[in-house]
Every structure is written in C-alpha cells, then in structure tokens.
Amino acid sequence: MIVEIVVDDKKISVDDSGNLIDELKKHNIEIPHFCYHKALGVSGNCRMCLIEVVGQKRPQIACDTPISAGMEIKINSELTRKVQRLNLALEFKNHPLDCPICDQAGECRLQEYYMKFDLSGSDVDKNWKVDKPKKQDFGSGIVHDASRCVLCRRCVRFLQNCTKTCELGLKGRGEWSEISIFGDRKIDNDYAGNVADLCPVGAMTLKDFRFKQRVWNLDKQEAICQKCSKGCNIQIWSYTDKNTPRQIYRFTSNGDDFICDEGRYSYKNEPFLKSDIASGFSFQGCDLIVTSTLSLEEMSAVKSFASKVGLRVFGYSEFDDENFKENTNLKLRQKDKSSNKKGLEKLEFNQNLNDLKDDIVIFHLGDLENLKTKFASKNVKFIAPREGADIVCASAYHRSGHTINCDNEIKFSKANFNDKTSLSIIEILEKFIGENLQIQKDFKCLL
Amino acid sequence: MKVVSQRFDIPNCADYSVAKQNGAYKDLDKILSKNPQEIVDIVAKSKLRGKGGGGGDCGAKWKNMLAWPGNKRYLVVNGDESEPGTCKDKYILNLDPHLLIEGIIISSHALGAKQAFVYIRGEYEREFQSLTKAINDAKSELRGLEIFVYKGAGAYVCGEKTALIESIEGKRGHPRLKPHSKAQPDTIFNEPCVVNNVETISSVPFIVKNGAEAYLSLGTEKSPGTLLFAVSGHVNTPCVKEVPFGYKMIDFINNFGGGVWKNRELKAVIPGGASVPVLTKEEVQSVTLDYENLKEFKSALGTGGMIVFDETASMPEALLNLLEFFTEESCGQCTPCREGCGWATQIVEKIVKGEGTLSDFDTLEEICYMLDGKTICLFAPSAKDLIKGFITKFRSEFIALLKDKN
Numbered sequence: 104m105i106v107e108i109v110v111d112d113k114k115i116s117v118d119d120s121g122n123l124i125d126e127l128k129k130h131n132i133e134i135p136h137f138c139y140h141k142a143l144g145v146s147g148n149c150r151m152c153l154i155e156v157v158g159q160k161r162p163q164i165a166c167d168t169p170i171s172a173g174m175e176i177k178i179n180s181e182l183t184r185k186v187q188r189l190n191l192a193l194e195f196k197n198h199p200l201d202c203p204i205c206d207q208a209g210e211c212r213l214q215e216y217y218m219k220f221d222l223s224g225s226d227v228d229k230n231w232k233v234d235k236p237k238k239q240d241f242g243s244g245i246v247h248d249a250s251r252c253v254l255c256r257r258c259v260r261f262l263q264n265c266t267k268t269c270e271l272g273l274k275g276r277g278e279w280s281e282i283s284i285f286g287d288r289k290i291d292n293d294y295a296g297n298v299a300d301l302c303p304v305g306a307m308t309l310k311d312f313r314f315k316q317r318v319w320n321l322d323k324q325e326a327i328c329q330k331c332s333k334g335c336n337i338q339i340w341s342y343t344d345k346n347t348p349r350q351i352y353r354f355t356s357n358g359d360d361f362i363c364d365e366g367r368y369s370y371k372n373e374p375f376l377k378s379d380i381a382s383g384f385s386f387q388g389c390d391l392i393v394t395s396t397l398s399l400e401e402m403s404a405v406k407s408f409a410s411k412v413g414l415r416v417f418g419y420s421e422f423d424d425e426n427f428k429e430n431t432n433l434k435l436r437q438k439d440k441s442s443n444k445k446g447l448e449k450l451e452f453n454q455n456l457n458d459l460k461d462d463i464v465i466f467h468l469g470d471l472e473n474l475k476t477k478f479a480s481k482n483v484k485f486i487a488p489r490e491g492a493d494i495v496c497a498s499a500y501h502r503s504g505h506t507i508n509c510d511n512e513i514k515f516s517k518a519n520f521n522d523k524t525s526l527s528i529i530e531i532l533e534k535f536i537g538e539n540l541q542i543q544k545d546f547k548c549l550l
Numbered sequence: 551m552k553v554v555s556q557r558f559d560i561p562n563c564a565d566y567s568v569a570k571q572n573g574a575y576k577d578l579d580k581i582l583s584k585n586p587q588e589i590v591d592i593v594a595k596s597k598l599r600g601k602g603g604g605g606g607d608c609g610a611k612w613k614n615m616l617a618w619p620g621n622k623r624y625l626v627v628n629g630d631e632s633e634p635g636t637c638k639d640k641y642i643l644n645l646d647p648h649l650l651i652e653g654i655i656i657s658s659h660a661l662g663a664k665q666a667f668v669y670i671r672g673e674y675e676r677e678f679q680s681l682t683k684a685i686n687d688a689k690s691e692l693r694g695l696e697i698f699v700y701k702g703a704g705a706y707v708c709g710e711k712t713a714l715i716e717s718i719e720g721k722r723g724h725p726r727l728k729p730h731s732k733a734q735p736d737t738i739f740n741e742p743c744v745v746n747n748v749e750t751i752s753s754v755p756f757i758v759k760n761g762a763e764a765y766l767s768l769g770t771e772k773s774p775g776t777l778l779f780a781v782s783g784h785v786n787t788p789c790v791k792e793v794p795f796g797y798k799m800i801d802f803i804n805n806f807g808g809g810v811w812k813n814r815e816l817k818a819v820i821p822g823g824a825s826v827p828v829l830t831k832e833e834v835q836s837v838t839l840d841y842e843n844l845k846e847f848k849s850a851l852g853t854g855g856m857i858v859f860d861e862t863a864s865m866p867e868a869l870l871n872l873l874e875f876f877t878e879e880s881c882g883q884c885t886p887c888r889e890g891c892g893w894a895t896q897i898v899e900k901i902v903k904g905e906g907t908l909s910d911f912d913t914l915e916e917i918c919y920m921l922d923g924k925t926i927c928l929f930a931p932s933a934k935d936l937i938k939g940f941i942t943k944f945r946s947e948f949i950a951l952l953k954d955k956n
Contacts, residue, residue: 147727148883150924161923169730189920193889226913231896254882273722273882276705278892280882 106172111179119170124152126170134178135187135216137303138255139166141359143264149255151194151216153186154178162186187220195225197233197278198304199250207305209318213253233278241271242289243364244310245298249281252306258282258298265361267432268292282306292431296367300356309353311368316342316352325357327506327516328366329396329468329499332439334508335362339370339500339518348524349375351500363436372470376488376495378525384494386414386535389462389484393452395420395441396468397528398504398516402443402450403543404529405466411536417459418452420444421477437509441469442499445507449549466528468499486528495525502527505546513546551768553756553776554749555792557646564680566687569648575691578652581758582659582693589660589758590616596762597774598754601638602628602709602747603823603853605773605841612661615735615744624743625658625666626736627751628714629681632671632706633823634875635855638778638790639748643670643677646752647684651697653751656758658695661744665696668748669714672702706879710927711736711745713881724883725927749778769795773840773851781807783858784814795840802839803858814860818944822852824872825932827939849939865944866951869937870898876933886920887930893917894937906952914941 106119117126137149152165157175235249259271270290274283299309321340328337336357343349351370356362409416422441464484488498557563594609631639712726715738735742766774773795782788786808816831827849844851877891921934
C-alpha cells in the first residue's frame with residue numbers, strides 16, 4: 104500500500120510493504136549501510152543506517168524500521184549526523200590504512216561515507232589495531248583480507264541463503280571475529296565471484312582483478328551478459344586511451360543482482376578487434392545463417408538485408424551445453440549458451456537447414472570452433488568478432504542491442520562506446536548495401 | 551520465610567528420596583489438576599519479578615506468550631550464570647535441583663509446554679551432572695514432560711535470552727533483533743516460548759503452594775518476594791543468602807558478609823553483577839536491596855551479586871579488569887560494541903599505565919554515547935553503565951594517573 108511519510112520535512116510516497124532503505128533509494132535518497140541487501144534480507148548488525156525517527160527515544164536502524172503512514176524521519180539532523188560520524192569512527196578503529204594498495208579504492212563504502220559524513224582525523228595508534236591475517240586464498244578466485252572486514256556478513260549470508268553451499272562462517276568472537284572457511288573446504292560453486300561484488304569494502308576481492316587497474320580509470324557501461332539465455336545484468340569496465348585500444352578489465356554484477364562466474368570471466372574472450380572488410384568479400388550466391396547470439400536489431404537487419412538483395416536467410420540455435428550441471432540453489436545459469444534463442448523463434452527464422460546451398464555466410468557473435476565442425480561440409484564464411492573471421496565485426500559487448508531471455512523478458516544491453524574499434528553487423532550490412540536498413544524497433548509485440 | 555533456599559542446609563537434598571521426604575513434589579497431582587490459566591493467574595497476582603537481572607514481571611511475560619498463536623509452546627530456563635559476582639543459581643542446581651524440576655513441571659503445565667529446555671553454562675560441569683541425575687531420578691514425577699539440559703560453551707553473551715535461544719537451536723550465540731511489536735514473544739524453533747531464570751522458575755512451587763498473598767507478604771510493595779543475594783570481594787565471609795527485598799545493603803554486607811575484611815574501610819560496591827553503575831560508600835549506607843530504591847540511586851539491582859571494594863582497591867584497575875571481560879565476551883555482531891569495548895579497554899589501559907591525557911575522557915564519552923542504545927542487545931549499554939559509573943563517581947582517581955593533569 105502506498106503511504107505518505109515525511110523525510111526532512113518533505114512529504115514523499117512509499118510502499119509500506121517494502122524496506123525503508125530501498126524505498127528511499129527510489130527517491131534518490133541514500134541512507135548509508137553495509138549489511139542490508141535486497142536479496143539477502145535484514146541483518147541489522149552494522150548499525151550504519153541509524154536515523155532519527157521523530158517520536159522514538161533512540162535512533163532506529165532504517166533497514167528494520169517498519170514503514171507506517173505519517174511517520175517522520177530526519178536523515179540530515181544533528182543526531183543522525185552524530186551517530187553516522189561516530190559509527191564510522193568505530194569502523195575505522197581497527198581498519199588498516201590500506202587504501203594505497205586496496206583494490207576496492209574508488210568503489211569502497213568506507214571511503215564514500217567518510218567523505219560524506221566524517222572527514223575527521225584519527226587518534227587511534229596503529230599498534231592498537233587488532234591484527235588479523237591478510238591475503239587468504241578462499242578458493243574460486245576469492246582473496247580475503249580479514250583486517251579490512253567490517254563483519255557485515257553479506258558473504259556468509261549469500262552462501263547460506265542464496266547458493267545454499269555454506270562455505271563461509273564466522274570464527275572467533277568479539278573484535279577477534281573473522282570470516283573463515285571451514286578447515287580447508289574452500290569456496291567451490293559457480294557463483295563465487297558475487298562474494299567480491301557484495302563486499303562493501305576490500306575484504307573480499309578477486310584474484311583476477313588484483314592490482315590490475317584503478318577503478319576510477321575505468322569506464323563503466325551497463326550491459327547484458329551474453330554467455331547463456333538468462334541474460335543477467337552486468338557492468339562492463341573497460342579502459343582506453345590515445346595509445347591503447349579499448350580493453351575490458353572485468354565484468355561485475357550491477358550490485359543488486361547476481362551473475363555466475365562463467366559469465367563474469369567471459370570478458371577475457373571478448374577482445375575489441377578492428378573491423379576489416381576484405382575487398383574480395385561477396386554475399387552473392389550464399390545462404391545466410393543467423394545464430395541465436397545476435398541481438399533482435401541485428402537479426403532484423405540481416406532479414407531486411409537478405410530480402411533487399413534476394414538471398415535466403417535461416418536461423419541456427421543449437422547451443423545447449425551437454426555437460427551442464429547446476430549444483431547450487433541459485434539456479435541462474437542455463438543449459439542454452441546463446442543469449443537470444445527466443446528472439447530467433449519470435450522473429451520466425453526458418454531453422455530447417457536440410458537444403459542449404461554449399462556457400463553460406465554465418466553471422467555469429469561467439470567462438471567459431473563448433474560451427475566449423477558442424478558445417479565442415481560447406482563453404483563457410485564467418486562474420487564474427489574473432490580473429491580469423493572473414494569479416495571481424497563488433498562483439499555483443501561492443502554495441503547496444505535487445506535480446507529475449509529464457510524467461511521471456513526483453514533485455515537491453517546499453518553498452519555504447521564512442522570509440523568505434525569495430526563495426527557492428529548492422530553497420531557492415533549497411534556499408535554493403537549502401538543505404539540504411541529497415542530495423543524493427545519495437546519488440547514488445549513479440550512477447 | 552524461605553522461598554527457594556528452604557532445603558539448602560539439609561544434607562544430601564539433591565538426592566531424590568531425601569528431597570521427597572522434605573516436601574519436594576508434595577501435592578503435585580492436586581496442582582497439576584488445576585486449570586493452567588489458574589496457575590498463570592496466581593503467578594501474575596504474586597507480581598513475581600524475573601531474577602535473571604532484568605526484574606521484569608514474570609506473569610505478564612507468560613500471559614503475553616499465551617496470547618500469541620502457535621502450535622507448540624516451550625519453556626526455556628536460563629542457567630547461563632556468567633555475570634561477574636553472581637553465583638546463586640549454582641546453589642539451586644547443586645543443593646536443591648528437585649525444587650527447579652518441580653518449578654519446571656508446574657510452569658510447563660501453566661504454559662502448555664510439553665518440552666522444556668534448561669541451558670547451563672559450559673563451565674558448570676558439576677551442576678550439569680547434578681541436574682541431569684536429578685531429572686533421571688525424578689522421571690516418575692514428570693508425567694510425560696520432556697526436560698532437555700543443554701550446556702553452553704563459555705560465552706557470557708549466551709545469557710542474553712535471544713542469544714541463548716540461538717545457541718539451543720544450534721547456531722552461534724548472536725542476539726536477535728527485537729521484534730517490532732511488544733506483543734510478540736520470544737520464539738524457539740519458530741514456536742512461542744518464555745525464557746526465565748533458574749531462580750524465577752524455582753520460586754513458582756512456593757507461590758503456587760502457599761498462594762500469591764504469602765509471596766506478597768515478603769519484600770516491599772513494588773519488589774515482592776525474596777532473592778538469593780550474593781556478596782563477594784573484599785569481605786570476610788563471601789556467601790549467598792536468601793533475604794526479602796528491602797533489606798539494607800550495609801546490613802547484608804555486615805551481617806552475612808562479615809563486614810569488610812582485614813579491618814579495612816569500605817570504598818565502593820557494585821550492587822548487581824558487573825553491568826550496573828557502581829555505588830560509593832556514602833550511597834551504600836542508605837540504599838536498600840530492591841529494584842526501585844537502586845533506581846533512585848541511578849543504579850540497578852541486576853542479579854543482586856554485590857562486589858565489595860575496600861579502601862586499597864584501585865578503581866581504574868578495577869574498571870580495566872571488568873572492561874577486559876566485556877571486550878572478551880562481546881559477540882561481535884554490532885559495530886559499536888565490538889569495536890567500542892576494545893577501544894575503551896585500550897584507553898583505560900593507557901590511563902592505568904600513566905600515559906593518559908584529558909582528551910581520552912572525551913573519546914570515552916563518545917564511545918559511551920554509541921554504546922548506549924545503538925546496538926542490538928543490552929550488552930553494550932551495560933558496558934556503558936560500567937564505564938560511566940566508574941568515571942563519574944571516582945573521577946579523581948583517574949585524573950591522578952594522567953600524564954598531564956591540566
């Protein structure tokens with residue numbers, strides 16, 4: 104039910120069945136917090152979200168305050184500021200001064216909240232800080248630094264409640280508490296990387312990203328993972344300057360949702376190559392095949408191109424992984440390793456390949472080995488973002504596009520880079536035909 | 551009139567037959583044939599207050615739990631006696647476990663519980679053996695009730711009722727967030743329960759057998775009944791003695807504790823375990839042992855375990871000793887308690903070593919501000935009471951140790 108509450112003397116409307124932190128975020132009001140997460144529930148132990156609630160004797164934690172109509176909260180009052188500043192001082196008491204060597208710098212909540220709510224000096228002697236082990240290998244590429252940990256326990260809750268694999272637990276008591284694995288049973292599940300995304304500080308980091316680049320040098324783009332038909336929301340972090348071509352440094356989740364490790368590390372196989380249309384390339388006399396890795400726009404463009412030049416076009420979507428196994432409770436990963444099979448079906452591509460011509464051109468935004476085997480008897484030309492393709496085009500991450508995932512949802516990968524290393528499939532076809540192609544823009548009608 | 555310690559001086563009273571000869575389980579059939587609501591009403595009328603340190607109304611707690619819907623109901627008995635200076639439940643568990651068992655039987659009948667859990671701190675091995683043997687011997691009295699005895703594993707925080715429940719459920723002893731509505735009772739295994747102290751449950755047989763008026767005739771109007779008070783520290787005969795509420799503290803220390811030892815002068819007393827503000831010797835002369843009077847002195851009765859300091863005691867060192875205990879025992883969930891207790895300990899250590907400065911008091915003030923009511927449970931406010939009590943009432947001793955006294 105939508106009710107009205109008062110925040111700093113301003114009336115806003117919120118849903119009283121939601122969480123106060125989430126509801127205020129919808130109005131662009133940020134309440135600092137570490138342990139609360141939408142998918143992990145309320146833990147209430149970091150005490151960072153303490154705010155003044157008018158009518159209550161003590162400040163209340165926003166993550167566990169039920170929303171009631173007419174309630175009045177003050178998030179910029181003297182009291183709220185005081186508890187936020189003092190809570191930060193307590194977090195910093197044992198926190199090591201690792202910023203110069205910590206990967207989390209630039210996207211660290213402690214840094215962010217310090218700049219917003221604290222800015223005071225420290226009078227804690229560094230010998231007073233509790234000594235905890237650093238650089239522990241927890242398995243699956245997760246590196247743990249116990250001295251940086253703020254003990255929000257998001258990592259423990261994720262592995263207990265979401266994947267239900269329970270690899271992490273708490274060791275010790277009081278200020279000697281540490282996150283720990285059990286004996287030598289390391290983290291071993293397909294979603295381990297989320298632990299590093301969830302950690303608000305630099306206690307859980309990825310071995311893969313360690314010391315590679317500072318996040319403020321990287322350009323962040325919202326995109327959709329193309330590794331399977333789930334189409335999870337990801338962020339592409341890439342770097343380019345005058346002297347180096349654009350390079351992706353990592354994929355991360357968008358902070359609210361989770362992604363699997365296979366998708367997370369698939370950035371390694373997606374270089375941004377330069378497009379090179381060989382002068383002798385011709386579509387004449389070929390059958391065109393579109394695989395289920397293309398976006399809806401690209402599929403529609405190929406169809407339009409084919410009809411303009413009088414060629415046949417088919418669809419191919421057999422990308423199931425026969426060895427697929429899901430061994431956690433999170434169940435995001437899918438057997439179908441292409442991102443747009445439903446799109447291919449909804450756009451009504453003919454998938455019967457029984458009487459293909461000998462000469463075919465395959466549009467495919469992925470690896471080519473399996474297709475080479477499948478179509479070994481044909482004379483195949485590839486248009487793909489891979490070395491050795493007959494035309495190198497932009498990868499699925501280099502351009503924006505819509506796909507339909509396995510749950511019948513339209514996903515939009517927004518990534519749009521100003522520096523064009525390679526041409527997208529649409530741009531290549533328009534170059535060949537010398538004019539703009541008719542591309543379907545509204546895809547909601549397909550559902 | 552004794553409520554819980556009437557059989558303490560009878561030799562071998564932990565033995566089932568000896569206890570039975572001396573009134574244990576007498577008229578139990580008649581009591582258990584009463585309507586459960588009738589027993590709840592007697593307990594509520596007697597205004598029995600919880601003896602675990604909180605002093606909350608026991609009858610009201612029972613009524614609150616019974617009003618909440620549930621398929622099963624449980625009774626949980628808190629025998630995790632880890633408060634410094636408190637050792638009263640140990641006497642009941644060792645000397646008269648059958649009184650506790652009888653109390654559990656009657657209370658479980660009143661609450662509709664078919665199973666009861668008793669949680670004893672891990673260090674109490676002898677008490678654990680005593681109680682399990684007594685339950686085994688008294689099997690015929692249980693009439694289908696199952697009593698499970700759990701041992702803790704050395705955590706003071708598991709005396710907090712929700713941490714105790716978490717421990718029984720097999721998890722780490724972390725206190726839970728408080729429910730949004732006061733009407734919601736504690737739950738164990740997702741069913742409603744009440745958590746009561748060993749002595750509270752042991753008081754139930756007296757109240758039900760002798761009537762609410764008999765209990766109300768003891769003690770004061772607002773704090774009826776008795777409590778097993780303990781006195782320890784710099785006294786000649788540290789002991790545990792049951793007296794009615796309202797007894798003067800100085801009389802208790804002199805009559806039962808034998809007075810301050812070695813002919814020394816009294817300096818201070820912590821009235822109820824370590825978690826309450828300390829009293830100066832002037833305050834000790836006039837305070838009486840009941841909840842209201844101690845509140846007037848800005849302290850609290852707590853568990854009634856008095857710790858006596860003589861004139862040679864160094865208050866900064868005493869504070870350091872207790873703060874080290876609190877730092878060790880913090881569960882570590884909330885930031886203010888986990889970091890604040892350790893930080894405060896290091897500051898007091900610095901003062902004790904003679905390296906303190908005046909600004910350290912400001913830091914302690916800020917830490918106390920965050921410990922006070924900004925955390926999940928009451929462990930941190932107890933630490934704050936401890937620090938504030940010592941620093942305000944014995945400030946001169948701290949100042950005398952400072953590096954620069956200006």
